[in-house]
Amino acid sequence: MRQLGELEAEIMHRLWAWGRPATARDVLTDLNKKRPLAYSTVKTVADILHRKGMLRREKEGRAWVYEPTGTRQQYTAALMQDALGGNPDPAGALVSFVEQITPEEADALRAALRTAKRRSGA
Structure with missing residues (x-):
């Protein structure tokens, strides 16, 4: 996208x-x-x-x-997925991203990961 x-x-x-x-x-x-x-x-x-x-x-x-047809969050997620999918080193891209975000954004990311884990039943 x-x-x-x-x-x-x-x-x-x-x-x-x-x-x-x-x-x-x-x-x-x-x-x-x-x-x-x-x-x-x-x-x-x-x-x-x-x-x-x-x-x-x-x-x-x-x-x-x-x-x-979709939410703002779904659009943003699709952009992020495209950026990661097109990168030969997605882990490196994620590390660079995390190094640049604010503490509040890092808290939101941790909360999102916990929510995703609960939803997947892992």
């Missing part, structure tokens, strides 16, 4: 944060609070995200209503 472009990420972050389906017009209204964009630009990027499988859409009246 490739990393999202700037506008793709802005659209996805809003939809994930809202936790509800939204139209391109809804997204545009929020985006225009920070910078002016054309409706057609937002609509085109939402359609691209749909084709990539990041968004599902359903017709509501004359407009498409979009919602993410």
Whole structure:
């Protein structure tokens, strides 16, 4: 999975944060609070995200209503998996990663490992 472009990420972050389906017009209204964009630009990027499988859409009246197909956490995990999978030394990459994270992030990583262990029954 490739990393999202700037506008793709802005659209996805809003939809994930809202936790509800939204139209391109809804997204545009929020985006225009920070910078002016054309409706057609937002609509085109939402359609691209749909084709990539990041968004599902359903017709509501004359407009498409979009919602993410996965969570922000699932997207982030897929990016991390791709980074590790493409590295000839995944253990080395993990060591470098752990050396760079904050103590709070290290605590979160330990908690995640414990949760994963419980879920797998190990």
